[in-house]
Amino acid sequence: MKGICLKFYTYEQNKHHGIHLYQWLLDTAKAQKIHGGFATRAMIGYGHHGITHGEHFFEVGFNAPIEITFLVTKEELESFLNILKQEKLSCFYSITETEFGFLS
Numbered sequence: 001m002k003g004i005c006l007k008f009y010t011y012e013q014n015k016h017h018g019i020h021l022y023q024w025l026l027d028t029a030k031a032q033k034i035h036g037g038f039a040t041r042a043m044i045g046y047g048h049h050g051i052t053h054g055e056h057f058f059e060v061g062f063n064a065p066i067e068i069t070f071l072v073t074k075e076e077l078e079s080f081l082n083i084l085k086q087e088k089l090s091c092f093y094s095i096t097e098t099e100f101g102f103l104s
Helices: 021-031 074-086
Strands: 002-011 037-041 044-046 052-054 065-072 092-099
Touching: 002 021, 002 074, 021 037, 021 065, 021 074, 065 074
Parallel strands: none
Antiparallel strands: 002 065, 002 092, 037 065, 044 052
């Protein structure tokens, strides 16, 4: 099946409506019947401001980079992005055309 890989990039401590942003995105996608998604925590990274965020053994309040990924159809993408725009969500994302399916 041809579709779209939708990825969001944020930091662990970012919140929306008092909920971690990665959790809010996953919950919202699930409510919209998007069939699967996951969040991945990075060891180190930097964003558009050039500030490096990395995990250190003694670091308190570490703010890990998080990537949230969904494989969606074009219709699901449009509907989901419209919801996020209505929410006035501020988050970087990327869209890549992809092919996905099941092996049995």
